[in-house]
Amino acid sequence: MTQLDLSRRTFVTSALAAGGGLMLGFHVPVAQAANLVMGDASKAPAEGAEINAWLTIDPKGVVTVRTPHTEMGQGGMTSVAQLVAEELNVPWKDVRAVLADANRHVNKGQEYKDMSTGSSNLVRNRHPHIMQAGASARERLREAAAQKWNVPREQVKAEQGMLSAGANKGGYGEFASAAANVKLAEEPKIKAYGDWWLLGKDVPRMDVAVKVDGSAIYPIDVRVPGMVYAAVKACPVPGGKVKSFDAAAASARPGVVAVIELKQTKDKLANNDMRSAIAVVADSFYRAKTALDLVKIEWDVGANGSMSFAAMDKQAVELMGKEGKHVMEVRGDPRPILGADAKALKSEFMRPYEAHAPMCPPTAVAHVTKERVDIWSFTQDVSALLRVAANQAGRDHKDVFVHATYQGGAFGLGNAVDLPRQAVELSKQVGKPVKLIWTREEDTAQTRSRPPVWAHFEASLDDKGLPKAMLSRAVAEPGVPAYADRGIANIPYAIPNYRYERHVAASHIPVGPNRAPGSNSNGFLMEQFIDEMALAGGWDPLEWRLKMTEGNERWQRVLLKMKEVAGFTTKLPKGQGMGIAVVESHGATVGVCATVEVSRRGSLSIEKIVVVSNTGYVINPRAAHEQVRGCVAWELSHVLHGGLDIREGRVNNVNFNNYKMLRLPDMPKVESHFAMSEDKWWGGFGETAGPPTPPAVANAIFFATGKRVRSTPILKHDLTWA
Numbered sequence: 001m002t003q004l005d006l007s008r009r010t011f012v013t014s015a016l017a018a019g020g021g022l023m024l025g026f027h028v029p030v031a032q033a034a035n036l037v038m039g040d041a042s043k044a045p046a047e048g049a050e051i052n053a054w055l056t057i058d059p060k061g062v063v064t065v066r067t068p069h070t071e072m073g074q075g076g077m078t079s080v081a082q083l084v085a086e087e088l089n090v091p092w093k094d095v096r097a098v099l100a101d102a103n104r105h106v107n108k109g110q111e112y113k114d115m116s117t118g119s120s121n122l123v124r125n126r127h128p129h130i131m132q133a134g135a136s137a138r139e140r141l142r143e144a145a146a147q148k149w150n151v152p153r154e155q156v157k158a159e160q161g162m163l164s165a166g167a168n169k170g171g172y173g174e175f176a177s178a179a180a181n182v183k184l185a186e187e188p189k190i191k192a193y194g195d196w197w198l199l200g201k202d203v204p205r206m207d208v209a210v211k212v213d214g215s216a217i218y219p220i221d222v223r224v225p226g227m228v229y230a231a232v233k234a235c236p237v238p239g240g241k242v243k244s245f246d247a248a249a250a251s252a253r254p255g256v257v258a259v260i261e262l263k264q265t266k267d268k269l270a271n272n273d274m275r276s277a278i279a280v281v282a283d284s285f286y287r288a289k290t291a292l293d294l295v296k297i298e299w300d301v302g303a304n305g306s307m308s309f310a311a312m313d314k315q316a317v318e319l320m321g322k323e324g325k326h327v328m329e330v331r332g333d334p335r336p337i338l339g340a341d342a343k344a345l346k347s348e349f350m351r352p353y354e355a356h357a358p359m360c361p362p363t364a365v366a367h368v369t370k371e372r373v374d375i376w377s378f379t380q381d382v383s384a385l386l387r388v389a390a391n392q393a394g395r396d397h398k399d400v401f402v403h404a405t406y407q408g409g410a411f412g413l414g415n416a417v418d419l420p421r422q423a424v425e426l427s428k429q430v431g432k433p434v435k436l437i438w439t440r441e442e443d444t445a446q447t448r449s450r451p452p453v454w455a456h457f458e459a460s461l462d463d464k465g466l467p468k469a470m471l472s473r474a475v476a477e478p479g480v481p482a483y484a485d486r487g488i489a490n491i492p493y494a495i496p497n498y499r500y501e502r503h504v505a506a507s508h509i510p511v512g513p514n515r516a517p518g519s520n521s522n523g524f525l526m527e528q529f530i531d532e533m534a535l536a537g538g539w540d541p542l543e544w545r546l547k548m549t550e551g552n553e554r555w556q557r558v559l560l561k562m563k564e565v566a567g568f569t570t571k572l573p574k575g576q577g578m579g580i581a582v583v584e585s586h587g588a589t590v591g592v593c594a595t596v597e598v599s600r601r602g603s604l605s606i607e608k609i610v611v612v613s614n615t616g617y618v619i620n621p622r623a624a625h626e627q628v629r630g631c632v633a634w635e636l637s638h639v640l641h642g643g644l645d646i647r648e649g650r651v652n653n654v655n656f657n658n659y660k661m662l663r664l665p666d667m668p669k670v671e672s673h674f675a676m677s678e679d680k681w682w683g684g685f686g687e688t689a690g691p692p693t694p695p696a697v698a699n700a701i702f703f704a705t706g707k708r709v710r711s712t713p714i715l716k717h718d719l720t721w722a
Contacts, residue, residue: 049176051140053104053111054133055084057176061161063090066100068112069122070380070414071207072407073630074686075623076122078206082620083127086198087134087190090161090172097206099404102382107398116381118412118513120586120684123619127682131190137179139188144178145170193617193678202622207406217405219363220437222376227365228257229285230426230436231292234277236445237301237649239269239508241276244298250291255283258430259295262422271416271448271512272388279422281430285437301649304508309352309646312452316475316505320348320456324473324501326481328489332497334460334469341460341469345536347529348457350711351521354450354642355443355651356514357661360408362443364423367433368393373400374433375424378407380414392424411634411687412513416448444654448512449644451477453484454505455525459495465537466547469497472526478504479511486518487583487691488526492555493548509646515634516687519585520694524639524712527581527695531702541699542568542580554589554677558582558614561675566593566610570703574721575599579699583691588615588683592632594696598704602719606636606668606697614675615683621674624685628672631689637662639694643713 048058056064065081081097105112113129138158145163146153156165161172210216235241247259264276278295282288338344364377366389373393379385382402390400407414423436438446454475462468472491476484481504489500514520534544542563549555559582562568568578575598582591595608611628618624641660645652653659672689698709705721 049180051137051176051179052133053100054130055088055137057172059173059176061090061171061173062094062096063088063172064096064098067097068100068105068115068382070117070382070404070407071099072117072380072411072414073409074117074122074627075205075207075620076117078203078623079123079619080130081206082198082203083123083130084134086196087131088138089159089197092198092203094161099382102386102402102404103398103400105383106386115383117414118380120588120686120688122686124587124615124682124684127619128190132187135188135190136184139184140179140182141172141175143182143184144175148175148178199619200617200621203620205623205626211406218360218408219365219376219378219405220360220408222365222403222405222435224365224367224374224433227433227435228281228283228430229288230279230281230423230434231285231289231439232262232277232279232422232436233292233295233297233442234275234446235299235301236651237299237305237508238446238510239304240299240301240649242278242297243300245278246296249294249296250280253282253287253291253294255287256291257281257283257432259291260426260429262425269510271510272418272421274392274418274421274425275446277422279426279436281426281434285435289439304649307508307646307649309452309644312505312507313350313454316350316454316503317348319475319503319505320454320473322503324503326502328485328500330489330498330500331495332469332499334458334471334497334499337460337469337497338458338471345459345461345532346457347532347708348455348710349525349528350452350454351524352452352642352712353509353511353644353646354514354638355447355644355659356411356413356449357444357637357656357659358409358411358413361440362413362417362419362438363435364420365433365435366420366423366427368424368427371399373424374403375400375420376403376405377420377423378414378417379420380407380412384415385420388420389424392421393428411515412517413448416512417446440656441654444644444659445651447651448510450514450517450521450638451479451483451511453477453521453525455488455522457525457529459529459533461533461537465539466544467493467495467533467537470495471499471501473501473503474522475503475505477507477509477511480513480517483518484522486585487522490584491526492552492584493530493545494550495548508649515631516585516690519583519687519691520635520638523581523583523691524694524698527583527692528698528708528710530581531579531699532708540570545580545582553679554584554614555582557675557677558589558591558612561612561673562591562593562610565612565671565673568593572703575704577700577702577704579696579701579703581692581695581699583688583695585691586684586686586688587681588613588685588688590614590688590692592689592692592696594693594700596697596700596704598701598719598721600721602721604701604715604719606666608669608671609693609696610671610673611689612673612675613685613689614677615685615688616677616679616681618674618676618685624674625672627685628689629670631687632670632693633662633667635690635693636667636697639697639712640715641713643716
């Protein structure tokens with residue numbers, strides 16, 4: 001296969017030519033697409049002028065926006081370009097996007113402020129400085145034109161890529177070079193909602209075409225001259241170490257370059273610290289993997305080799321019967337009321353460990369030389385990746401270059417593994433560029449999983465059937481116990497006496513963020529108990545939520561819209577059911593109504609999911625609806641099939657044959673609706689439709705079967721009914 005070495009100028013030219021007006025074009029001949037290596041994003045196209053770190057404008061007025069945030073399917077590249085274009089006031093057909101350079105950011109005073117992608121923060125928290133970049137560029141262009149035409153800047157209009165003042169007219173491209181040298185005495189304010197011309201309108205995603213035609217570059221697609229391949233195996237019991245190994249059989253295999261022990265340097269590991277492992281480097285990944293299987297490794301599994309999730313579950317159930325060590329009395333003290341109520345409602349729920357299971361296997365390519373370190377990897381923060389690579393290589397940040405690629409749907413896993421450290425270390429030792437690929441089994445076994453959570457609820461009802469006292473008690477994994485608080489400690493329902501407590505159940509299983517962390521699991525727990533309280537008091541679940549959130553504009557807006565569009569009813573024939581749930585997370589309030597059908601033999605069919613989102617504002621309705629559907633699919637996979645089987649200290653279901661995911665024929669119809677407050681607050685879209693989906697499905701199953709699903713995966717429960 002022909003190697004393709006593109007300079008930044010050639011790359012951008014190819015992108016503009018191939019992608020058309022809206023697309024970022026990694027469009028090269030199919031036979032060469034996998035060899036494409038992204039160039040240095042810090043360099044502006046030679047024919048363009050850099051107005052600021054965020055954008056360049058070429059003589060024809062084509063604007064290239066540098067996107068500092070990872071594109072992993074959430075539409076980040078398009079969102080950043082749209083925010084800049086709104087303030088710059090340039091035709092959308094003239095806007096392009098490239099991924100920004102981490103080396104520039106880290107070594108030149110954090111020019112992009114923040115390059116991380118997570119917590120649905122990109123638009124909701126970063127829109128001010130992103131829009132500011134476009135506004136600043138616009139004012140520099142106006143000032144450049146004002147100076148040339150000898151008029152006050154106030155007389156110069158900047159609209160749709162054109163500058164004008166009286167009889168004077170000119171395109172942005174004519175003034176770009178001069179604008180690059182303009183210094184403003186004061187930065188302009190960004191536009192207020194109501195003054196937008198582009199934000200709030202449907203804009204096609206910039207990355208769709210290249211993902212459809214297969215030319216988009218992910219870490220697994222990267223190839224560089226002289227590259228070798230690596231497979232790695234860490235102790236299947238997290239925290240265990242290599243005790244000894246025999247590499248004789250592996251070393252004798254054809255194509256094997258080296259068998260290397262990756263040595264752990266810390267006893268207490270952070271998520272991206274190097275763990276003890278064995279790697280084989282060879283001239284193909286197949287040869288590396290098959291040789292690795294021949295290495296005889298003796299593991300020191302330590303004290304965790306006998307741990308099981310069943311034992312952890314037993315411990316958690318015992319803890320739920322005791323007062324929690326972490327206590328938050330949100331309002332009043334419900335304990336005396338509950339203690340005096342012989343009819344107090346009590347329930348318990350559980351969600352287990354769950355894997356990310358990204359479709360793109362975690363991959364990193366590293367090339368360490370005397371002059372520099374280059375890396376392409378799985379990440380949600382290219383600047384954090386740069387620092388990790390510099391640390392592992394023992395090099396100055398200025399000598400490390402991250403080549404940003406598309407990501408394969410990590411949603412929380414991107415910065416939580418030692419994969420890039422391993423790749424850098426292997427390249428350092430063999431003196432060649434190394435592509436390290438984690439097998440599906442290694443990925444699942446070493447995943448930083450979604451942590452488990454258990455919850456115990458109690459409630460006492462008044463003479464109107466509404467709760468007058470409620471106690472919530474959660475048991476959380478110690479890695480991120482605060483995840484257990486989300487959606488439980490801060491419920492919006494106006495219960496006069498409410499108390500939240502938390503225990504911690506010890507485990508050696510590493511955990512980390514997983515799309516809508518905390519809220520994703522806790523919604524399943526809390527919103528089912530909400531239904532139980534409503535029904536115990538004789539209330540319709542939707543009317544109960546409306547009553548208990550009176551005065552809460554965000555929730556009322558969502559609930560009223562659901563009432564309008566979902567057709568929720570509790571009066572369907574046996575075997576059919578509708579369920580609702582509302583969860584607030586990442587600054588947004590989102591409700592879901594699920595419609596299911598369950599056969600007498602217990603076969604579940606999810607017919608329809610109706611989602612109502614209130615994120616304050618929406619900048620691209622088309623992309624927002626896409627994210628809603630993606631969130632629904634993500635959570636249905638976990639709630640229906642997920643759950644890590646942990647026995648003998650290790651994960652035992654490590655591939656898709658026994659850790660199943662949602663398949664295309666099982667995806668229900670999804671309707672997405674908005675109910676925006678538009679009141680100076682911004683929520684996120686990348687995660688927020690996920691958390692209410694599982695409890696809505698579980699509540700629907702209850703109405704269809706009379707059975708309450710108190711743990712996941714749902715499909716392991718007996719849903720038969722008579």
